Amino acid sequence: MNVQQWIELLEERWKARDPQGIAELFTEDAVYHQGPYGEAHVGREAIAAHWTATLSRQKDPVVRFGTPAASGDRGFVEWWCILHDPADGTPRTAAGCLALRFAGDGLCAGFHEYWHSAPDVAREPAEGWFE
Template sequence: MTLTQEAPVTVARWIAALEAGWRARDPEAIAALFTADATYHQGPYGAPHTGRAAVAAHWRHTLSRQKDARMWFGDPIVSGDRAAVEWWCVLYDPATGAPRNAAGCLTLRFAPDGRCASFHEYWHGAPGQELEPAEGWLR
């Protein structure tokens, strides 16, 4: 994918599909958004999850530790085959019901077919809090 007039719409559709997979608690739908050899980095340290099966396994584990997630995504910033988007979520521990927040940024590099080939996720968490984004932030 290269920067064209349609690129922000294409990236926004990809983000909407990620959000739909998250809401549906469907790790396979999320993994289908990635190339077969995609790398998925969660934070700057540690080895990436590589390939669709690893992305699905990561999301399976992630979803097992949360319930009733509410999420917001900002408008993507697109340049060439890369995009960045801010996000925010409120979710709950399935065992205790305790709330927690997370907010961060995704950076993505896309393959020509529109699937994500490289995904970097940076975020900060606020355990024990149930905060929606401030007015004007991702709304």
Template sequence: MTVQEWVDAYARAWRDRDPDGAAALFTEDSVYRDHPLQEPHTGADGVRAYWANVTSTQDRVDVRMGRPVESPDGRRAAVEFWVRMLSDGAEVTLVGILFLRFADDGRCAELRETWIFDPGDHAPHDGWGT
């Protein structure tokens, strides 16, 4: 699996609110940090449980992923995301970056994300994601 294929599958899992699809993208010993000051979600089961919980309040999810920036060996990447959705019935925009480290088989071994969550429906600005 290439980095771009992984990013596309991640976006699809988010759009579809598919915890099993998300979990399949991670190794059994992966570390998923959705917040730098909280404990990570570990392994595919941890990712599945996190996604089942966090996506349960989301609706009309519009996920846009930027073009990934990859290390020369393809083992590390960073990619922006811009998500417009309903969260608990309210329009919100979530903008952030995923920092990724991949295993030899193309699944993610480590994910760290940083993001900002803002009320309202905000379109990406010109040049975003390139």
């Protein structure tokens, strides 16, 4: 599996609201960091639990990924999404970058996610954002 395929599967499983399917994209002992300060999610079970909680706070995701860059076992990709609160439908926008480290089998062994959000607004990317 290459970086582009991995990202396509992540997007597909995110939209399908499949936390277990997302966790299966990672090695058994993967380390998943969401932002630079929080406690890492370690292993597939913890990653699935993280995504279960994440998906419970959103509905109807509109997700976009840029073209990933890869070098050796590393990959990087920008992303943009518009999410809606499941309780009242309030939109929010988030955009960020993923830094990935892959194992020899193509599964992700190290994941760092950096993002910013704009609450209470559905904002499209600026023209040329993913170029």
